[in-house]
Amino acid sequence: MENSAVLFHEVSKRFGATRALDHTSFTVGRGETVALLGHNGAGKSTAVDLMLGLRRPDEGDITILGTSPSRAVASGRVGALLQTGGLPDGATIRDIVRLACGLYGGKRHVGEVLELAGLTELAGRQATELSGGQAQRVRFAIAVSGRPDLLFLDEPTVALDVEARREFWAVVRGAAKGGASVVFATHYLEEADQFADRVVVLSHGRVVADATPSAIKAMAGGRTVRCVLAAPDPQRLLALPGVVDVTIHGNDVLLRTDDTDRTVEMLYTSIGGVRDLEVTGAGLEEALISLSSRKDQS
Numbered sequence: 001m002e003n004s005a006v007l008f009h010e011v012s013k014r015f016g017a018t019r020a021l022d023h024t025s026f027t028v029g030r031g032e033t034v035a036l037l038g039h040n041g042a043g044k045s046t047a048v049d050l051m052l053g054l055r056r057p058d059e060g061d062i063t064i065l066g067t068s069p070s071r072a073v074a075s076g077r078v079g080a081l082l083q084t085g086g087l088p089d090g091a092t093i094r095d096i097v098r099l100a101c102g103l104y105g106g107k108r109h110v111g112e113v114l115e116l117a118g119l120t121e122l123a124g125r126q127a128t129e130l131s132g133g134q135a136q137r138v139r140f141a142i143a144v145s146g147r148p149d150l151l152f153l154d155e156p157t158v159a160l161d162v163e164a165r166r167e168f169w170a171v172v173r174g175a176a177k178g179g180a181s182v183v184f185a186t187h188y189l190e191e192a193d194q195f196a197d198r199v200v201v202l203s204h205g206r207v208v209a210d211a212t213p214s215a216i217k218a219m220a221g222g223r224t225v226r227c228v229l230a231a232p233d234p235q236r237l238l239a240l241p242g243v244v245d246v247t248i249h250g251n252d253v254l255l256r257t258d259d260t261d262r263t264v265e266m267l268y269t270s271i272g273g274v275r276d277l278e279v280t281g282a283g284l285e286e287a288l289i290s291l292s293s294r295k296d297q298s
C-alpha cells in the first residue's frame with residue numbers, strides 16, 4: 001500500500017571523510033509539500049539525489065511511491081527540477097515543452113503545461129530570450145509535463161529575485177493542486193514558511209526538526225530583544241530573567257528570551273543606559289540557528 005510518497009529511513013551517505021547524511025529519516029505523505037531546509041552543505045541535494053536514484057545510500061532504506069527510487073523514476077511518476085540543467089538553444093519554448101510532453105508519452109498536452117507554468121505568452125520565444133525566472137518556469141514545465149505524482153525541486157529559486165520567486169511559487173502551487181506531493185530543498189526560510197506543509201530541518205546531515213513551519217518557530221520558542229548598550233557585559237545579560245542566549249556585536253545586543261516582559265524590565269532597572277530597544281517574535285531564521293546549534297551541542 002502506498003501511503004507515503006517518500007520513506008527515507010536511517011539513511012547515511014559519506015563522501016570520503018564527509019558525512020553528507022547521517023542516519024537521516026523523514027517521510028513525505030501523499031499530496032504533501034515538504035521543505036528540506038538547511039544551510040549550505042546540510043545534505044539537502046544529497047537527499048534529493050538519493051531519492052531520485054542518482055546516488056545510492058551507504059546505509060538505510062529509501063522507498064519512493066511504494067518502490068525503489070530508480071523504479072519510481074523509470075515509471076515516469078516522478079518529476080524533478082535540479083540545480084543544474086541547461087535549456088536547448090534554437091528551439092522555442094513550445095518546442096521544448098512539446099518534446100518533454102512527448103517523452104512522457106503525452107500524459108499532458110503542450111498547451112496545458114504551458115498554461116500551468118505561466119508560459120503561454122512566452123511560448124514563441126527561445127530560451128536565450130527569457131529572464132532567469134522565466135527560464136526556471138520552463139524547467140518547471142519540463143518537470144511537470146509527465147503529470148508526476150511526486151515532484152522534486154532542488155533550490156528552485158536560488159538565483160531569482162523576490163518577484164520572480166513569488167511568481168515561481170504561484171505556479172508551483174497551481175500545479176500541486178492536482179494532488180502531487182512536492183519535496184523542495186531551500187535555504188530561503190520564508191519559502192519553507194510560506195509554501196511547505198511541513199519542514200524537515202537538516203544540519204550536518206542530521207534531521208534537527210521535522211514539523212509544521214509554525215511548530216518549528218514555536219520549538220525555538222521565545223522572542224528576541226535587540227538594543228544598544230554603552231558597555232554590554234555578556235555574563236550580566238545572560239543572568240537577566242528569561243534570557244537564554246546573548247549575542248553581542250560592539251554595542252549591539254541581541255537577547256533571546258522566554259520572558260520578554262521581565263527581561264525588558266530588568267534591562268532598564270538593573271543594566272540601564274538602554275537605547276533603541278526592539279522586541280520581535282522568533283522568526284524561522286532564529287529557529288533554524290537555535291535548532292541546529294542545540295543539536296550540534298548534544
Ligand SMILES: Nc1ncnc2c1ncn2[C@@H]1O[C@H](COP(=O)(O)OP(=O)(O)OP(=O)(O)O)[C@@H](O)[C@H]1O
Nearest residue numbers: 015018020038039040041042043044045046047187
Ligand atoms: N560529490 C561530492 N563529493 C564530495 N563531497 C560532497 C559531494 N557532494 C556533496 N558533498 C559534501 O556533502 C555535504 C552535503 O552536501 P549537499 O550538496 O548535499 O548539501 P546542501 O544542503 O544541498 O548544500 P547547498 O545548499 O550548498 O546546495 C557537504 O559537506 C558537501 O561538501
